[in-house]
Amino acid sequence: MRNQLTTTEHYNMQLTFPLEHIEVKMEVKRKLIPAFKAYDNKQMHMILDLESLIPSHHVARIIDEMIESIPDEQLLAPYTGGGRISYHPNMMLKVILYGYSQKVYSCRGVEKLVQENLPAMWLAAMQQPDFRTLNDFRGVRMKSFMDELFETMIQKLISDNFITMENYFLDDTKIEANANKYSFxxxxxxxxxxxxxxxxxxxxxxxxxxxxxxxxxxxxxxxxxxxxxxxxxxxxxxxxxxxxxxxxxxxxxxxxxxxxxxxxxxxxxxxxxxxxxxxxxxxxxxxxxxxxxxxxxxxSKTDPDATFMRMKEDHMKNGQLKPGYNVQIATENQFILFYSLHQRPTDTRCFIPHMEQLAASSLPMPKTVIADAGYGSEENYLYALGEEKEKRFDVLIPYGSYMHEQTRRYKKNRKHASNWTYEELDDRFICPNGRYVMFKKYQTKKARSGLEQSFKIYECEDCSECPLKPACTKAKGNRQVHWNTVWEELKAKAKTALEDDEKSAIYARRKVEVESVFSHIKGNRSFRRFSLRGLENVHTEFGIVALAHNLLKVAGIRLATFLQKLGLKKVGRRNMFSRPTFLL
Structure with missing residues (x-):
């Protein structure tokens, strides 16, 4: 019994001791002190190698490689020598292209980048040109070599297998001029x-x-x-x-x-x-x-070269006109292949001047030109067909009424002569009422663009007391049909090309190709208004925008290739200088 009591007491002691010991430990637990890395912004720091801070896939490196690959004589042409020592054109071109790639379109903003931004400081080799020098280079000196510079870059993209110039996706966008909206x-x-x-x-x-x-x-x-x-x-x-x-x-x-x-x-x-x-x-x-x-x-009185056009970015939201330029852009794989600026608001009469400028350049002519119905006209089809029926290039361009003609309503409409029966032997139509519409004469008309169009005039033998006349024509006399044989033949060829399975797949890429480039330029990089005035200066400025777009595209491809080699994929958006987040 004694032993039992001793055991019980010992057991009780074992039960109570750990709890008392824990309570004592909780009372004497030490407090944690926050620790920080050493920080002293007053201490002097020295960057031995500025280039080591620039990632290998950064757009600044792409800009540096592209400019350094250009022959010196191409960029030195505007300089005559003598006078004060100038900044090197390679450096000036690099910092301006980098500024446009970072949505900085003013020379004061580029000057600030050169003073504060690490990639810009590296591209400028720590030199700091002021905004007046940058603006003079952009607005005066770059005009003399802008076209040659752009063509050199496109040739490099072709040699690097980024583009082939086979499929030429063409479309337009209107960009506001640097002018007063009410100076019309x-x-x-x-x-x-x-x-x-x-x-x-x-x-x-x-x-x-x-x-x-x-x-x-x-x-x-x-x-x-x-x-x-x-x-x-x-x-x-x-x-x-x-x-x-x-x-x-x-x-x-x-x-x-x-x-x-x-x-x-x-x-x-x-x-x-x-x-x-x-x-x-x-x-x-x-x-x-x-x-x-x-x-x-x-x-516009402010910029006489600018024409008032209707734009989607309407400041009053009521369809008002604003001074601007019509920019024709051709793309492939979302690279800008060629561009031209025009003062006409419509696309129809900009097609031939644009293609003529491409033919005058050193770039190869495309095999197929793909565009929307705004370019579908008799004159443009004839230009693509070439002289003596020798094709300059194939076209995938629907005419204006192509989509309307595919509807059931159009095919059942008795008013359209294209739905009537045509007897080729007698050269006559048969109207829905069963009456003959006979050939009457030839007639030549001159279009607004200067093209002479030949029409065959057909006239119904007798429209009197015809119950279908109110739905057929509003003329007081007999119904006439003005039939342009050349235009109808060109429309048939365009329709056949668009209905081909292989070519229709190419045409379906048009929206992805061109519209995405417009969204990047005007949406993502917010370039909706020119900074310079005059057709030549605006042409130069958009050339800088196109070069920056293509260089950013190359930088994106290089980053994707780098991640693919590592077997990683990027997660979320990040700063170019922050540590990236990747997943296996």
Whole structure:
């Protein structure tokens, strides 16, 4: 029993001891002190190798490699020598391209990058050109070698197997000019104001003729283009007569006679002042405006080369016009192959000038051009077909009514002659009412672009008392059909090409190819407005944008290839200088 009690006491001691020991330990637990890495921003630091901080796949390295591969004589051409030592064009071009790749489009912003951004500092070799020097290089010197520089880059992309120039995906986008939105000059208004001014000039000349009592031959009405010359001659006659009257006033002592002479002189001075200060300056201004218009309907006073166009980025959200440029871009694998800038808002008449500029360059001509229905016209199809039926290139371009003609509603519509029965032997159509529509004559029309189109005119034998006439035509007489044989043949060829399985698959890539490039430029990199003014300067600036886009594309491919070799994939968005997150 004693042993049992001893055992029980010992057991109780074993039960209570650990709990008391734990309570004591919890009371004496030490407190943790936060630890930090050493930090002292006042301590002097030295970067021995700035290049080591730039990742191998960074766009700055792509820019450096591309510019260094360009022959020196190509970039040194604008420099004549002499004067103050200039910054090297390689360095200037690198920092400007890097700025545009980082959504920095002002030279003040590029200057700030060179002072604060590590890749820009490395590209500039720690040199710091100011914004005036950068702007002079971009707006003056780059114009002389921009086209050659872009062509050199495209040739390099072809040699590196990034592109082939076989499929040429073409489309347009409108970019706002660096101009006031309300600085418009309209051609119709200018012509109307000029016509009213010429009427006032003729009335004033007739009044002067009455005052001066000149012979009709001296003050005869002339052609509108000769009005400035006639006004100058009239000014000389009026000045002589005013001077003569001034001398008579000085020699006359009679008060009433002097007053009459002064009134006569005042009557001559008034039209003389009007001609000098109003008529002649306005005629000169309207002549300059007509020369500035060319074949356009409007231009901006701030940037006379810009035309007012309807754009998707409407600041008032009500379809207002804004000054801008029509940029034609061709892509392949989402690389920009070629570009051109135009002052016309529509695409139809920009196709041939764009292809002519491509043919004049050193780049190879494409095998197939793919574009939307905005380019589908008789003139463009004939240009692609070439002279003497020798094809310049194949086209996958639908005409304007292609999609509409595929609908069931169009095929059942009796109004369209394409749905009628045609008898080739007798060269006649049979209308839905069973009456003959016979060939009548040939007719030639001239399109707005200057193309002469040949039409065959067919006329129904008798449309009187036809129950289908209200739905067929609004003409009072018989129904006529204007049939363009060449255009219908070209439409049939375009339709056959678009319905081919292999070619339709290529055409389906158009939206992915071109529209994604537009979204990158205008959406992701926010380039929606030019910084420079004038057609040549704008052409140069968009060339920088296109070069930056292609270099960013190469950098992205290089990064993807690097990750593929490691068997990793990138997760989420990250800064170029932060540590990347990868998954196996």
């Amino acid at each position: 000059v309209w051609k119709k208004s200018t012509l109307r104001f000029e016509e009213k001014l010429k009427e006032n000039v003729q009335a004033t000349l007739a009044h002067i003729h009455t005052l001066t009592q000149q012979e009709a031959s001296e003050m005869a009405a002339t052609e509108p283009d000769e009005l400035p010359v006639q006004l100058e001659e009239t000014v000389v006659i009026l000045e002589e007569q005013v001077e003569c009257l001034t001398e008579q006033i000085a020699q006359t002592h009679d008060r009433q006679a002097r007053k009459a002479l002064r009134n006569k002189r005042s009557a001559l001075k008034q039209p003389l002042k009007q001609i000098r200060q109003d008529f002649l300056p306005r005629l000169t201004k309207y002549e300059q405006q007509r020369a500035c218009f060319g074949d356009r309907n409007s231009y």
